[in-house]
Amino acid sequence: MTDRPTIQRILTGISGFDDIAVGGLPASRSTLVSGTTGSGKTLFALEFLARGISGFDQPGVFITFDERPGDLRVNARSLGFDIARWEAEGRWMFVDASLEAGEQTPTVGTYDLGALTARIAHAVRQIGARRVSLDSLGSVFTRFADQDLVRRELYRLAGMLDSLEITSVITTERDADYNGVTRQGVEEFVFDNVVILRHVIRGERRHRTVEIVKFRGATHRTGEWLFTIDPEDGLVVIPVAFLAPRDRASSER
Amino acid sequence: MTDRPTIQRILTGISGFDDIAVGGLPASRSTLVSGTTGSGKTLFALEFLARGISGFDQPGVFITFDERPGDLRVNARSLGFDIARWEAEGRWMFVDASLEAGEQTPTVGTYDLGALTARIAHAVRQIGARRVSLDSLGSVFTRFADQDLVRRELYRLAGMLDSLEITSVITTERDADYNGVTRQGVEEFVFDNVVILRHVIRGERRHRTVEIVKFRGATHRTGEWLFTIDPEDGLVVIPVAFLAPRDRASSER
Amino acid sequence: MTDRPTIQRILTGISGFDDIAVGGLPASRSTLVSGTTGSGKTLFALEFLARGISGFDQPGVFITFDERPGDLRVNARSLGFDIARWEAEGRWMFVDASLEAGEQTPTVGTYDLGALTARIAHAVRQIGARRVSLDSLGSVFTRFADQDLVRRELYRLAGMLDSLEITSVITTERDADYNGVTRQGVEEFVFDNVVILRHVIRGERRHRTVEIVKFRGATHRTGEWLFTIDPEDGLVVIPVAFLAPRDRASSER
Amino acid sequence: MTDRPTIQRILTGISGFDDIAVGGLPASRSTLVSGTTGSGKTLFALEFLARGISGFDQPGVFITFDERPGDLRVNARSLGFDIARWEAEGRWMFVDASLEAGEQTPTVGTYDLGALTARIAHAVRQIGARRVSLDSLGSVFTRFADQDLVRRELYRLAGMLDSLEITSVITTERDADYNGVTRQGVEEFVFDNVVILRHVIRGERRHRTVEIVKFRGATHRTGEWLFTIDPEDGLVVIPVAFLAPRDRASSER
Amino acid sequence: MTDRPTIQRILTGISGFDDIAVGGLPASRSTLVSGTTGSGKTLFALEFLARGISGFDQPGVFITFDERPGDLRVNARSLGFDIARWEAEGRWMFVDASLEAGEQTPTVGTYDLGALTARIAHAVRQIGARRVSLDSLGSVFTRFADQDLVRRELYRLAGMLDSLEITSVITTERDADYNGVTRQGVEEFVFDNVVILRHVIRGERRHRTVEIVKFRGATHRTGEWLFTIDPEDGLVVIPVAFLAPRDRASSER
Amino acid sequence: MTDRPTIQRILTGISGFDDIAVGGLPASRSTLVSGTTGSGKTLFALEFLARGISGFDQPGVFITFDERPGDLRVNARSLGFDIARWEAEGRWMFVDASLEAGEQTPTVGTYDLGALTARIAHAVRQIGARRVSLDSLGSVFTRFADQDLVRRELYRLAGMLDSLEITSVITTERDADYNGVTRQGVEEFVFDNVVILRHVIRGERRHRTVEIVKFRGATHRTGEWLFTIDPEDGLVVIPVAFLAPRDRASSER
Ligand SMILES: Nc1ncnc2c1ncn2[C@@H]1O[C@H](COP(=O)(O)OP(=O)(O)OP(=O)(O)O)[C@@H](O)[C@H]1O
Ligand SMILES: Nc1ncnc2c1ncn2[C@@H]1O[C@H](COP(=O)(O)OP(=O)(O)OP(=O)(O)O)[C@@H](O)[C@H]1O
Ligand SMILES: Nc1ncnc2c1ncn2[C@@H]1O[C@H](COP(=O)(O)OP(=O)(O)OP(=O)(O)O)[C@@H](O)[C@H]1O
Ligand SMILES: Nc1ncnc2c1ncn2[C@@H]1O[C@H](COP(=O)(O)OP(=O)(O)OP(=O)(O)O)[C@@H](O)[C@H]1O
Ligand SMILES: Nc1ncnc2c1ncn2[C@@H]1O[C@H](COP(=O)(O)OP(=O)(O)OP(=O)(O)O)[C@@H](O)[C@H]1O
Ligand SMILES: Nc1ncnc2c1ncn2[C@@H]1O[C@H](COP(=O)(O)OP(=O)(O)OP(=O)(O)O)[C@@H](O)[C@H]1O
Ligand SMILES: [Mg+2]
Ligand SMILES: [Mg+2]
Ligand SMILES: [Mg+2]
Numbered sequence A, B, C, D, E, F: 001m002t003d004r005p006t007i008q009r010i011l012t013g014i015s016g017f018d019d020i021a022v023g024g025l026p027a028s029r030s031t032l033v034s035g036t037t038g039s040g041k042t043l044f045a046l047e048f049l050a051r052g053i054s055g056f057d058q059p060g061v062f063i064t065f066d067e068r069p070g071d072l073r074v075n076a077r078s079l080g081f082d083i084a085r086w087e088a089e090g091r092w093m094f095v096d097a098s099l100e101a102g103e104q105t106p107t108v109g110t111y112d113l114g115a116l117t118a119r120i121a122h123a124v125r126q127i128g129a130r131r132v133s134l135d136s137l138g139s140v141f142t143r144f145a146d147q148d149l150v151r152r153e154l155y156r157l158a159g160m161l162d163s164l165e166i167t168s169v170i171t172t173e174r175d176a177d178y179n180g181v182t183r184q185g186v187e188e189f190v191f192d193n194v195v196i197l198r199h200v201i202r203g204e205r206r207h208r209t210v211e212i213v214k215f216r217g218a219t220h221r222t223g224e225w226l227f228t229i230d231p232e233d234g235l236v237v238i239p240v241a242f243l244a245p246r247d248r249a250s251s252e253r
């Protein structure tokens, strides 16, 4: 039975994560990373690219909606990632899709992500990217948007990313740690793989946890796992299962 | 009294499930399988067909809305199901109704499922299918859709499926594990049979459970039952009743 | 004091139910039976007629919205009820008001139940019916309907049924076992009598309970009572009070 | 200090209620009686008039919206109240404002209660009524009505009733036993006095309780008090404080 | 440090309240008093004026929206307050803004409080008022009103009151004892000072509590304090901290 | 590793806060301070400027939406801050954006914050400000505003503030202490840094706590920390972790 073909994986390089993912993220597919504010979404998206470059020499494209490239370069520096150098070497490329960046912003009202996807595809080809991060979808779709349109656009986006033969991480916002998976309640059904980052109070302090909710067609470890954000090493997943808060976690996501 | 006629059953072949179903799913009727993301809906729909082919030589049609046939073939392979071969043998047929698949998509706005039902009927006749899976309704009906129209269209769909004399499994999405049965709150009243898949936290890890909510006119075992997703054997229902989380499960679905 | 006139009753014949109802349902009035999916609404409506025919020789009319007459005949057979024979004998009559049944469907948008009530009245007269079951109102009124109109139409329906001098059972849907009485929150105030069927988890399995919420102007036992659905005897109410789940049942319906 | 004038009271005659009300309802004012379905609203409204006639020889007018006068006469008979006789003696008068009663129905859409109030005033004068019951407001104002209009109309109604120098009981519907006071959330602020009837589960059975929420400018006992509905004596308030269900009653109404 | 200027206070004269307020209400400012129905809002507003007249010889204006002046005079008499005499002496003045009072009602739809504020200013000047009570805002703003407009109008009202150099108490309605501060969720951010009155169940009876939520720029004691409504002395705050109901009070207001 | 560049900090001077912030607020960026009414938002914004002037000689601009400059001057005086003097010295400047302040109010309906941002930029340049406080956003954006527009305007505002090379504190309202971060649910994703002030009941009294939810790209201590509002020293953060109320804090914000 061991000769059965299984879905290929890509090691993220994020400390400890590849263990609970049983070999990394499904390759050539998209993974949705969902979390409340400050839960570590941007760090995950950023490290996914950075570890790919430093550890596996895989170029990466970072599409940013919330923070400006300049700020991200500064933020990353304290973790030892020299994005500016990588950009100079043609191994990292920013696509600035922030609301401030002018005429290149995606048309939110009509959800015409066409221009954006063209820019992503262009950047991927230009540096031969193997990894792509989008951070975050929250800026693109507002809360009361037409679910039907959101779903269609997400399908198109996911399809486009898959067709580029790259592995992508896409972050999305949620309002509470144990209430639904995403704000829209739609994204999680579109994407093949879903990871949740949480920042929950237990006892007298907050704990950070990561949970793989699904990998379509692939195995993974279940439950919530503790992680820390180390000022020098970034995300560090600890191989210790987290005992979820008793009252509500049992029945909600 | 034993000579009373009862509703006919069809063995699913899913390990352990036919026991709690007391003989399998009601034959020639539709069963709704509802679950949160990653709960195993697609696997259930897929195994229902695959076990039918491998165990009972009953051809099957798989209507996919979320995942592309190519991805499903890959996902199934690791479980030992060679869909491509079955397709070649005329025992498995995909109907690609994904949003990407172009002009064949159902008209979501107006809920005119006419074209889709024609394609399903055609496929069923073509391979003499005995089983049909639809995965999932979530893509067809958005959350704030007119309930009245949804209900009418679902009746028409259910009626069409029943008239084909096939046994069908239809998956649908829900947002939380213990809150209503389906997202729309309408599907469960239209279909004759309802099964819920859950993925709930208990203690330090998640558990998967399956519950038969109703079989109209037929007996079944009640309560939640544990199951696992085995990387080689797929869904395996364990004949051990699951003690539902104390706080909320008691009064909600 | 014992010579005071009290409201007349009609024995349902449903095992154990007439005890908690202290003599059966109020005669020549309508009783609303509310429950989640799979709670046993259709069975209650069906047995109410069947026991009336077999036990008291009272003909009955069954108005069906959700299931087709054909399916109901099959479902009933396993319980030993030969509806087809009763139909032939002029003791049972179906009014098929299902959404599929074509031009006879009630005009949902405008709530003109006129045509339907005419058909019911006609059927009642034709077989001299003493009992009528409607299953279920959920198909007629959608969730976001104008409450005012719903209320008016229900009054008209209730008035019409009462004027026919028959005793009726009308089922209606609800989404959760302890949250309001009905989905619309209107039906329960229109009808004279209300019964709730529940399917609640307690410990490691689900239990079915029945509660009489009100009989206007008549006595009845209060609280929740256990019942089972026996594959051969149908609904069997057990004269054992049910200890409601502690957390939420206390303050909600 | 004992010579300070206080608001006058009227004994209801309802067993035990006048004790917790410390002398009865405030006279010449309106009291709102709010409760879920089957909580005893109609019985309270009915007994308030009946006890007034039999115990204090005070004629009464009953405005009915939900039940027809004929049904109310039957329902009351089992409690020993011979309404028909009182009607013949000119001591009881029905104002039939039910939705079925034709052209006299209040214009619900525009909340023009003008015609209705004229009929009430007329009836009060005709029999020299001292007590008036309205059962219930739920039929007049639908849930999503313009709160502003509802408030205005209720003020006008309350003002009219007060100007007639009668003491009135007005019932209104609510959906849950511990969630807000009334469905609209407006009535309770308009009326001078508010009483809540509840029907709550505790242990293995339901208990009925009555609570005086406010008497503007007058004293009363606080908390919930048990009562029963005796098939012969009607409402019987028991001078035993009810220990409210622990979990939710503490902070909600 | 003791020579630092602090915000001036005005003693309310309400028994015990000035202690938890550490010297009374901030002078020449407005305080919002929020509570559910029957929580004592009107009594607080009324005593604030009455104690000002009897204890400090400060004339007061009472703007009433809910109750008519006649009823308030009666209600106050039992507490020993002879409002009619004070009116004759030019120390108390009513502004009748009730919905019944005809052409003087504030234009609710458009929130033009202009006419009302003119009448208040006029009354204040006429009797040289030092204290003003408005009871209650609930009649002016309906629940689904445009929050933006409500906010603007409240600012204008608060500004007008402050400019009159009087100290005012303004009551507002809320639906539940521990859920938000006010019904609109806007008033509490506009006014400088906020006090909440509650009427909560604990053990077998209801308790009344008062809490100072904020005094902008001034100190006060925190937490909930018990009070009673004495038939002769009115509001009596007891210097005993109230142990809030465990389950929900901790995280909500 | 210690030579890695990290984000620069600015000491707030608020007692104890700079310790949990591990060196103060991120310099030249904006921090969102969110809290319920009376939680201390205005005090935080005010002290941030005052401590900057008195401790570090950094001029500050205070944009006020809720309270008038006159009131703020009075409120601050009791804490020993002589704002009027600082204004005279050109070290403090008010921008009065209150709804009352006439033609300068931001156009709320259309979210054209253009005029306001111009005034802020002008004030900053005029006194060479290093710190800016905005108190509070609640007046600018109403609850049901178009989220998409709010998000865009906030981005523009944040971008403008960052471009001025000043460090800013922006307050925003929330309705409950543990339910989402902000009222709109949008602000927290736009700003780089988020701090929450709470005022929660524990045992028999309220406690004030502060929590740093995120500093993008920078370290900070996690969890809730107690603070008091000292009548003479203002905000005083106590280096004692706060044990959050057990029931709800664990999973919500
Ligand atoms: N081939 C496999 N080997 C091992 N585990 C698998 C395999 N396929 C699926 N799983 C497990 O099953 C889970 C979900 O399966 P599935 O795709 O059926 O869920 P679903 O309910 O259809 O989710 P969605 O809402 O995304 O459609 C995966 O997250 C994974 O844990
Ligand atoms: N003939 C039968 N033998 C055994 N059990 C039966 C039989 N008929 C029904 N049941 C049981 O009763 C349950 C539901 O019955 P029923 O159809 O009356 O529910 P319902 O409340 O009408 O549901 P719905 O909302 O789908 O209309 C079934 O799920 C099954 O468990
Ligand atoms: N004559 C009677 N004898 C015994 N019990 C009675 C009698 N009349 C009423 N009851 C009891 O009182 C309950 C409800 O009474 P009532 O009709 O006053 O309630 P309600 O609050 O008006 O309900 P609704 O919302 O339906 O108008 C009945 O369900 C029954 O239990
Ligand atoms: N004169 C009095 N003697 C004794 N108790 C009184 C007196 N006046 C009021 N009360 C008590 O105070 C309660 C309510 O007082 P009040 O009218 O101030 O409440 P409120 O918050 O203004 O209510 P509403 O929302 O109806 O305006 C009454 O229910 C009663 O219990
Ligand atoms: N000068 C002071 N002396 C003592 N305590 C004070 C002083 N100023 C404020 N406080 C305390 O701080 C509390 C609220 O302060 P602040 O005005 O900063 O709150 P806020 O969050 O801005 O409220 P709002 O939502 O009303 O704007 C006051 O209720 C009071 O308890
Ligand atoms: N360089 C760093 N050194 C130490 N801690 C850091 C660093 N960068 C981030 N963190 C920690 O990670 C937290 C949030 O990181 P991140 O920006 O990835 O969250 P996010 O989920 O993207 O939030 P948002 O919703 O604001 O986009 C910060 O609040 C901080 O505690
Ligand atoms: Mg981020
Ligand atoms: Mg799936
Ligand atoms: Mg049914």
Ligand SMILES: [Mg+2]
Pocket (backbone or CB within 6 Å): D041, D042, D043, D066, D135, D136
């Ligand atoms: Mg009634």
Ligand SMILES: [Mg+2]
Pocket (backbone or CB within 6 Å): E041, E042, E043, E066, E135, E136
């Ligand atoms: Mg009042």
Ligand SMILES: [Mg+2]
Pocket (backbone or CB within 6 Å): F041, F042, F043, F066, F135, F136
């Ligand atoms: Mg403030």
